[in-house]
Amino acid sequence: DSGVTQTPKHLITATGQRVTLRCSPRSGDLSVYWYQQSLDQGLQFLIQYYNGEERAKGNILERFSAQQFPDLHSELNLSSLELGDSALYFCASSVGGGEGEQYFGPGTRLTVT
Amino acid sequence: ILNVEQSPQSLHVQEGDSTNFTCSFPSSNFYALHWYRWETAKSPEALFVMTLNGDEKKKGRISATLNTKEGYSYLYIKGSQPEDSATYLCAFKGGATNKLIFGTGTLLAVQP
Numbered sequence: 338d339s340g341v342t343q344t345p346k347h348l349i350t351a352t353g354q355r356v357t358l359r360c361s362p363r364s365g366d367l368s369v370y371w372y373q374q375s376l377d378q379g380l381q382f383l384i385q386y387y388n389g390e391e392r393a394k395g396n397i398l399e400r401f402s403a404q405q406f407p408d409l410h411s412e413l414n415l416s417s418l419e420l421g422d423s424a425l426y427f428c429a430s431s432v433g434g435g436e437g438e439q440y441f442g443p444g445t446r447l448t449v450t
Numbered sequence: 451i452l453n454v455e456q457s458p459q460s461l462h463v464q465e466g467d468s469t470n471f472t473c474s475f476p477s478s479n480f481y482a483l484h485w486y487r488w489e490t491a492k493s494p495e496a497l498f499v500m501t502l503n504g505d506e507k508k509k510g511r512i513s514a515t516l517n518t519k520e521g522y523s524y525l526y527i528k529g530s531q532p533e534d535s536a537t538y539l540c541a542f543k544g545g546a547t548n549k550l551i552f553g554t555g556t557l558l559a560v561q562p
Contacts, residue, residue, distance in 0.1 A: 339493065370550075380494070380539070380552040393548035427493060435548035438484065438496035 340364065341442035343428050349448045355416040358445045362409055362430030368392065369411040370439060371403055374425040386411055387434045418449045452476050454542045456553035463530050464561050470526045471556040473540030477521035484541040484550060485514055485525055494539060497525075530560040 340363035350356055362369050371383040382395035386405035397403075400418075405411045415422060425446050429439035455474045463469050475483060482501045486494040498507040503518040511528045527534055537555040544551075 339495070341493075379554040380541075382549045382551070385548055395549050429494075435543070436482070436499075438499045439550070440496065441486075441493035443493050 339440040339442065341366075341428060341430050341440050343426075343442035343445050345445060346443065347446045347448075349450060350418060351450055352418055352420060354418050354449075355414065356418065356447065358413040358415070358426055358428075358447075360411045360413070360428030360430075360442055362411070362428075363440050366430035366432050366440070367409065368431045368434060369405055369409070370429040370431070371397075371411070371413050372427040372429065374427065374444075375421075376424075380427070383413070385435065392434060415447070420449050423447055423449045452542065452544065452551050454540060454551050454553040456538075456540060456556050458556060459554070460557040460559070462559045462561065465531060467530050467560075468526065468528045469530055469558065470524050471538060471558075473523045473525070473553055475521050475523070475540070475542040475551075476544065477519060479544045480518045480521075480542075481545040482543040483516055483518075483523050484543070485523070486539040486541065488537045488539055488555065490536070497538075525556075527558070530558070532560045532562050534558060535560045 342361045367388045370385045373381045383397040385393040403413045425444045427444045428442045431439045485497040488494040500516040505516040516523045539555045541550040541552045
């Protein structure tokens with residue numbers, strides 16, 4: 338158990354819908370990272386927040402957005418969902434702003450039908 | 451486009467065999483190289499973070515080396531055990547960004 342929690346574990350929704358994935362980092366970690374793992378691709382970095390501020394951005398679609406709240410938990414919002422958004426979404430956390438190892442949560446499996 | 455490549459894509463060994471795999475990454479603007487172990491139905495687990503050319507790190511039977519000038523890292527597993535079966539991922543971090551760029555992994559299967 339990494340200490341990072343993610344909810345929900347599974348999510349099934351229809352195209353065009355909007356969902357919110359939630360992540361709570363390890364106690365004391367200030368950075369939260371979001372990754373997408375699709376069937377035919379490796380782990381793709383989406384976005385990083387550090388202590389409430391956006392720190393780095395990857396190939397995150399405009400339909401996706403994220404935020405980190407004062408209690409350091411983070412939410413990833415996915416809207417106008419398409420079939421291709423079906424994937425495993427991981428959240429990870431680290432102590433600092435990006436130097437050390439990252440601790441991964443169990444992931445949220447999103448299925449868009 | 452930054453490319454992180456891992457080879458081989460998959461590896462089947464017998465229990466007790468020693469094995470190694472390779473991660474290739476851009477040799478310019480290097481900041482760090484991460485290794486993760488990812489078991490099926492679990493989440494990636496950090497093994498090593500390496501930052502200096504010539505770094506060698508060890509955790510039990512698993513060790514890693516780093517050559518930043520030529521852009522590669524090796525992961526070694528000595529005396530493989532069935533519980534070592536997993537996908538081993540490396541991830542490159544360049545100095546200009548906080549992004550980790552992951553390779554597609556090496557899938558290791560250890561037969562008892």
